[in-house]
Amino acid sequence: MTLDPMTEMEKYDTNGNGKIDPHELAAIELEDRRRRMLDEDAHRDQTRKMAWFALWGMLLYPSGVFFCDLLGLERAADIIGAMASIYFVSVAGVVSVFMGVTNLVKKREVTNYDKSTK
Numbered sequence: 001m002t003l004d005p006m007t008e009m010e011k012y013d014t015n016g017n018g019k020i021d022p023h024e025l026a027a028i029e030l031e032d033r034r035r036r037m038l039d040e041d042a043h044r045d046q047t048r049k050m051a052w053f054a055l056w057g058m059l060l061y062p063s064g065v066f067f068c069d070l071l072g073l074e075r076a077a078d079i080i081g082a083m084a085s086i087y088f089v090s091v092a093g094v095v096s097v098f099m100g101v102t103n104l105v106k107k108r109e110v111t112n113y114d115k116s117t118k
Contacts, residue, residue: 047102054091061087 068077
């Protein structure tokens with residue numbers, strides 16, 4: 001589906017004069033800021049959920065070994081225990097890369113914003 005730019009612009013032309021006036025542009029910018037804020041809020045929520053999921057996974061992983069051993073599944077307990085070092089490093093790596101990239105993007109946005117306001 002392609003979007004016709006004229007139809008998209010017509011919905012912002014509230015007075016129907018065929019141009020985007022300053023007050024209409026202000027409304028567009030306000031809507032853009034609102035959407036950006038909602039996106040940033042959703043992103044923070046997802047980051048928080050990912051961090052909690054990783055934390056719970058790291059805390060519950062040893063209990064998996066314990067329960068396998070408790071149920072008499074010693075081979076499974078050995079396999080899960082052997083994978084622990086890889087699991088912890090992988091989860092820590094995923095979380096740290098994700099948070100590092102997030103901070104890098106934020107820093108870049110702040111730098112670009114500072115440049116655009118000068």
